[in-house]
Amino acid sequence: MKIRAEDLPEKERALLLSIQTLSRHEKQALWLLIRLSNKDHICIVPRLTSEIQQLIQKGLVTINPSFHTQNKISLFILRKTPFLMKKLQTIGQQK
Known part of the structure; x- marks a missing residue:
């Protein structure tokens, strides 16, 4: 299954293009x-x-500041693009 930019809300399309690069x-x-x-x-x-740090710098992943533990870090994944994230999660469950 391939995600097409035109299937997403306009504000999420730019993020899809940045993921592709x-x-x-x-x-x-x-x-x-x-x-x-x-x-x-x-x-x-x-x-x-280092890859996760790059994703944080590119704005695709953000650290959850309300989660505190010594051994683990909580991350928000594609927080600003709920439609894209839902489509990607659906694809991920199929594989």
């Missing part, structure tokens, strides 16, 4: 985070890898 490693990291995230688009990871 990510490096292979960044795409793999984002895909893993999407598949591990819950229905609220939250994913908990043990540490921030």
Whole structure:
């Protein structure tokens, strides 16, 4: 299943295009985070890898400041694009 930009709200299309230009490693990291995230688009990871840090810099992932623990970090995945995230989660469940 391929996601087309015209199937998304206009404000989410630019983010889809920026995802398509990510490096292979960044795409793999984002895909893993999407598949591990819950229905609220939250994913908990043990540490921030360099790929996750790049995704944070590009605005695709944000740290959840209200989650506090010593061993884990909570991340919001594609927080500003709920329609795109839902489509990607659906694809992730099929694979």
